[in-house]
Structures are given as C-alpha cells and as structure tokens.
Amino acid sequence: MAWKIGDSRPFHPGNLVRRAVFPILCFGLLLIGGCSVGPKYSKPTTQIPPAYKENADWKAAQPSDQAQKGNWWEIFQDPQLNALEEKLTVSNQSLRAAVDRFREARDVLRETRSSFYPLVTASVSATQNRQSSNKALRGSTSPANYSDLILAGDVSYEADAWGSVRHSVESSRALAQASAADLETIRLSLHAELALDYLTLRGLDAQKQLFDTNVDAFDKALQLTESRFQGGVASREDVDLAATQLEQTRAEDIDITSARDQFEHAVAVLIGQPASSFSLDPAPLPAIPPVPPPGLPSELLERRPDIAEAERRVASANEQIGIARAAFFPTITLGLLGGFEGGRFPNWLTGPSAIWSIGASAAETVFDAGRRRAVSDQAIASYDELIADYQQTVLTSFQQVEDSLSDLRVLDDEAKTQDAAVAAANRALEQSTNRYKGGLDTYLTVITAQSAALANERTAVSLLTRRLTSTVLLVKALGGGWDVSKLPAVD
Secondary structure (H helix, E strand, O other), X not given: OOOOOOOOOOOOHHHHHHHHHHHHHHHHHHHHOOOOOOOOOOOOOOOOOOOOHHHOOOOOOOHHHHHHOOOHHHHHOOHHHHHHHHHHHHHOHHHHHHHHHHHHHHHHHHHHHHHHOOEEEEEEEEEEEEOOOOHHHHOXXXXXXXXXXXXEEEEEEEEOOOOHHHHHHHHHHHHHHHHHHHHXXXXXXXXXXXXXXXXXXXXXXXXXXXXXXXXXXXXXXXXXXXXXXXXXXXXXXXXXXXXXXXXXXHHHHHHHHHHHHHHHHHHHHHOOOOHHHOOOOOOOOOOOOOOOOOOOHHHHHHHOHHHHHHHHHHHHHHHHHHHHHHOOOOEEEEEEEEEEEEOOOOOOOOHHHEEEEEXXXXXXXXXXXXXXXXXXXXXXXXXXXXXXXXXXXXXXXXXXXXXXXXXXXXXHHHHHHHHHHHHHHHHHHHHHHHHHHOOOOOHHHHHHHHHHHHHHHHHHHHHHHHHHHHHHHHHHHOOOOOOHHHOOOOO
C-alpha cells in the first residue's frame, strides 16, 4: 500500500523509519540550500576630511595618552571628582534604565533566534463517553460507554527557505548592538554632564571666594571713608558711594550662592542621591589638564558610540528589507505528530495504540492588494532614512570636535590677555586709592577702579572655568576613550 503525507495508522517502527525520515531529510536539504533574498549589507560611506582645521597646533598622541582612555575624568587630578564619577557609575538611575534597555534588546534577540528551532508541544487527554442507546444509530456492535485516552507530542517547524528568520536574527542582533552603543553614549554623556556641573560649581566657588575677599575690602574702604568724613576730609557723597559699592557686591555674592546650590543639586541627582541630603564643601578649581590629542578625523568613526549606534541601526534596517522580500515567497511548514490512543489504561501505552502523522504544507499569498510591495518599499525608505541619519551624526561629530578645539585655542589666547588686564586693573586700583588718600582724587575714581578690578578678576575666573569645561566637551566629542571594538557580540 502506498504511503502518503498525512497518513495515520498503527505503529510499525520499520515503516516509520522508511516513510518519515526520507521526507524529513528532503526538507532538511531544502533548508540547508535555502536562499536568502535580502540585500547584502555594506557599511554606509560618508565624507571624511583629511585633518581637523583646528588641529594645526596640537601634538600627536603619545603612548601615555592611552592611560586616560578608561576613566578620562582623572586627567583633572581631582579626587572628589573621581569619587563622584564612580558613584554615578553604580547609582545613576538613567544609566540603570539604559542597561535594562540593553538587556531587553538582547532578550529580543534570544526570542528571535528561537525561530531557528522547531516548536514541540505535548498534550494528554482522558474522556469518558456515552453514546445513544438507539442501536439503529450506533450499530449493534458499538459499545454504549467507552473511554478515550490520548497522549501525543507535536513537532512543527516553519522552514527558513527564503532567509526570513536569518534576516530577523541579524536585524535583532544589530538592534541589540545599537542598544549597547546607546548605553555607552548615555554613559559618556552622564559622566561628562557630571564633570561639567562639578567644574562649573568649583568655578562658582572661586567666584564666591573672590567676592568674599572684595566684600571685606570694600567694608574696610567704607570704614576708612566714614573716618575721613568725620574728620572733614571726605564728603557724604563719598560715604554713600562706598556703601553702595559694598552692598551691591554683597548682593552679587549672595546670587552666586543661589547658582551654586542649583549645580550642587544637579550633581546629587546624577549620583543617585536626594538633593536635600547631599552637599559639597567649597574647594578651589583644579589645574588646567593637558588637552587630549584629537587624532585623525577617520578615527572618530571608531571612537564615537553614537556613530556606532547609527551604523548598527542602518544594518538592522538592511535586514528588514530582506524580511519584506521573503514575504513574496511561499511559507513552508513541516509537521510531525506521534503518541498513543487507547480506551483502557492497561493497553494504553502498547504498540497497537500508537499513532503518528507526518506532513508538510506550503502556503502562498495570491492577492494582497499591494500590501507586501508597500511593506518592502517602506523598509527601503526606512533604510535610506537611517543612512541619512548616520551621515548627519558623523557630520555633527566632526563639528563638535572642531568647536571644542576652537574654543580651547581661543580661550587660551583670551586667558593670557585677560591676565594682563587683571594686572593692569589692580595697578590702577592701587594708584587711585593712593591718590584718594592723598586728597588728589575723589572717591568716584576709586569706585570705578574697584569695579574694573573686580570685573576683570571675575572674567579671569570664568575663563578658567570655561577652559576646563571645554576640555570635558572635547573628551566627550572624541568618544571618551571608547572605541567600536568594545561593542559586544550580544549572542
């Protein structure tokens, strides 16, 4: 008797081997030789300048520069900053959320990879049945009461003949790597934000120290002017000008405290602590660190995690095109069922009670009103969009490096000029004070010199703070020591 797919009959091991294994081997060969209908992925290209425009005066990287590629904030040599950065690594909630998103993307990959394997289910059922007593309906030999015991296992497998599953796995793998790169982008941004807030806070500490010193000096000047007024040497106008200068400087001093509190609260949130239970004692600004060498623009593509993330999303979109194209081909499914069915428990699991069925099916969509074509075109458009996003990310990265290099160069020149201005303002203040004491000038001249000296000293402190924060921005623009080799395989 000829065997056909879907046949079900009593169990005979020899028949099962001859009749079931052969079709399975045939379909296995189909799977092995299955063709992938998606486009082959190639990394998108972008325009890369040969060198940075602002890189003319920077030195080349030295072997010692590699030492700062991990905890890059250590270049500032500030133990308190180092301790805060370490707390951020373990306690920042935004970073924890990014880690969880990466874990989720990795689990999605595991779920997608499961489609490579067959789905196996098992079932057991026991029923007691009673038929009609009307023999004309059921026949004279059929029992009125009978049991039906079934123990069965089912194996089904959708053949990846056109590469749909393979493309899905590669797409999920690329998305998981994009999530890992996004995690590193967030990590870099948070560490940089903490460094910026901390250095700005220390800059405000320096400004407050400057204002505190000037408040003391202006208070002594007011006392001197009042003594001169009582002696008939100074006028009431001089006393009022001195008092105005003192109170105005005190008001600005208080305003600095308010701004400092806000940055202190921001640092607390970054390290995962309530703002009300965190405080930083005043401390001086750290020294200006050596400027990290930017290297070549082509290296930036390997050092920026956001560029790696954009490239991985392009790779995922490329695989989505393959998934859309595979939908134009038939879906091939293999099925195998085996088990036992009997009416009574003693003979339930014996050979004559065995049942099995093996078969295959192929289904093809004949008409969908252009749905698959629309999905395919949508995947292509999404791929093109992500290529444009990738190229824009690269251009923005080059811009950020150039901006930071330019800032550091200009601020260095500006700081030298500002130091000269501070020295000149202090000399002018000393001369005007001496002339006032000698009765040669009015106190208005002293007030003008005091205001100029304070403004120039405050500008000098601000420039120092900006040079420090610009160094942080350059490190961030260069990727903070990360490189694409650290991208996990995620499998």
